[in-house]
Amino acid sequence: MEKFSAFRDPGTGIQPFLPPVPPSENDLWSTLLAPVRVTFAVSRSLVVMLIAVLHFILANVLCTLLTPVPPLHRLVEEASTRTLSRLALFVLGFLWIPEEKVARKRGNLSDNSWSPKAGDIIVSNWSSWIDILWLSYRFNPIFILPIAEGPEPSVSPAPDGETVSYRPGRKMGTGSAAISAPARTISPRLPICGFRRMSLLSMIRATGRTPQSPSSSSFTSLEDIRQSAGRPVVVFPECTTSNGRGLLRFARVFEGYNVPVKECNVFIMCTRYNPPTIFQPSLTHSIPSSALNPLYHLFTIAGALSPQSMAVRMLPLSESPSSQLFVVSEVVPDLVVDTLSEVCAILIARIGKMKRIGLGWEDKVSFLDLFSGRRK
Numbered sequence: 073m074e075k076f077s078a079f080r081d082p083g084t085g086i087q088p089f090l091p092p093v094p095p096s097e098n099d100l101w102s103t104l105l106a107p108v109r110v111t112f113a114v115s116r117s118l119v120v121m122l123i124a125v126l127h128f129i130l131a132n133v134l135c136t137l138l139t140p141v142p143p144l145h146r147l148v149e150e151a152s153t154r155t156l157s158r159l160a161l162f163v164l165g166f167l168w169i170p171e172e173k174v175a176r177k178r179g180n181l182s183d184n185s186w187s188p189k190a191g192d193i194i195v196s197n198w199s200s201w202i203d204i205l206w207l208s209y210r211f212n213p214i215f216i217l218p219i220a221e222g223p224e225p226s227v228s229p230a231p232d233g234e235t236v237s238y239r240p241g242r243k244m245g246t247g248s249a250a251i252s253a254p255a256r257t258i259s260p261r262l263p264i265c266g267f268r269r270m271s272l273l274s275m276i277r278a279t280g281r282t283p284q285s286p287s288s289s290s291f292t293s294l295e296d297i298r299q300s301a302g303r304p305v306v307v308f309p310e311c312t313t314s315n316g317r318g319l320l321r322f323a324r325v326f327e328g329y330n331v332p333v334k335e336c337n338v339f340i341m342c343t344r345y346n347p348p349t350i351f352q353p354s355l356t357h358s359i360p361s362s363a364l365n366p367l368y369h370l371f372t373i374a375g376a377l378s379p380q381s382m383a384v385r386m387l388p389l390s391e392s393p394s395s396q397l398f399v400v401s402e403v404v405p406d407l408v409v410d411t412l413s414e415v416c417a418i419l420i421a422r423i424g425k426m427k428r429i430g431l432g433w434e435d436k437v438s439f440l441d442l443f444s445g446r447r448k
Contacts (some may be wrong), residue, residue: 075442076439076443079438079442082258082430084427084429086319088152088315088318088429089315089358089436089443090315090359090430091314091357091358092317092347092356093348093354094144094349094352094354095350096351102350109375109376110304110375111372112375112376112377113372113375114432116375117370117375118372120160120163120370124160126156130149130152131152134148135148135152136137139196146302147222150212153208153212153272154209154212155212156274157206161209164374165378166379166381168204171384171385171386172383172384172386173277173385173386173388174385174386174387175187175387175388176387176391186212186388190301191301191336192338193298193305193337193338194304194339194352194362195295195338195340195416196306196308196324196340196341196420197308197424198279198314199313199357199358200279201279201357201366202343203230203274205276206343206382206384207306208272211303211304213306214301214303214304214305215270215272215275215306216267216305217270217271217278217283218264218283218325219267219283219285220262220263220265220283220285220286220323221262221263221265221286222262222285223259223262227272258430258440259431259434259437260434261323261432262323263324264324264325265286265291266291266292266294267291267297268289268290268291268292276366277365279357280312280313280357280360280361282312282436282437282440283311283312283433300429304339307325309416310322310432311323311432312359312433312436313357314356314358314429315354315358316344316345316356317427318429319417319426320433321417321428321431322416322417322432324409324413325410326411326412326413330412331393331398331411331415332393332395333393334443336394338394338412338416339392340387340392340416340419340420341385341387341391341420341423342386342423342426343383344383344424344426345381350378351377351378352376353372355373357369359443359446360440362444385424386423387419393412393416403415404418
């Protein structure tokens, strides 16, 4: 869409916010199978919603009653969350989800363990609520969302004061080669005030949205949450979802942490999804629904007629920034404000074979304003 061309990354030309679209659906088989897809979508969506209701009852009623018995409470809470998350993935078509350990240095898989414990941090990219379900199934972690002051309504200059724009085509020529997108400055990186713990269903509903403001909810520091956590803590430094085509600019979510990290183990991973086809809609969820998010996206992907697939790539713990043998200068040659965030961004881009993008969640705020029609 031409009016969103200003939200292309100037360095890569990637538009990270618009949902990927499949090839033209003017296909005879697609038309003939439409009733079947609708039937699949309705039936699968109803089953997934029933699973969500069951999880809500177990988490808010049964587990609450078991609070006086901590061991039983933890057992029931973990077993129900993992089982129901995997069941939801199975209903949606994820029959098998492969996991791959990817080392930075060839052949360096001596420490292949990937078992986050209480208080450890899992760092990942974020492009769908499917990520949330998979993480719940595998690790039953604590999810957190950042709290930050939103960007100003007017576009602020980039930190270096330079205007950055993306101009498709050749620099000289006629016709489409001479057309350029309107210049737009990349929004400056804004500080993160703190974090808020989220339940599984609340985290799924928040998929696609941008950070809340400090006035809208209470918050605390990441370290306070980590120290009191009885489970691993998942951090999404992008602070919002993209369409999976690139890695958004990381917010400074780890300020105050030194590298190598001594307080806990840091596990780094990346999730990837295949491009959509006429029979397989996009599994990424970059734009939230205005109501009952992400119900519409659930209905869309529930109508797929082939098994779903996602790729999960993990960095061995021996090569993570919490390894005491980790050498920062091998990954980040220059000094930065938040070393751990920069290290995680580089490592996720490498193991996921993703391009890093200069746009961040601050730019997505402006994009969503334009997408929803609030900006003309």
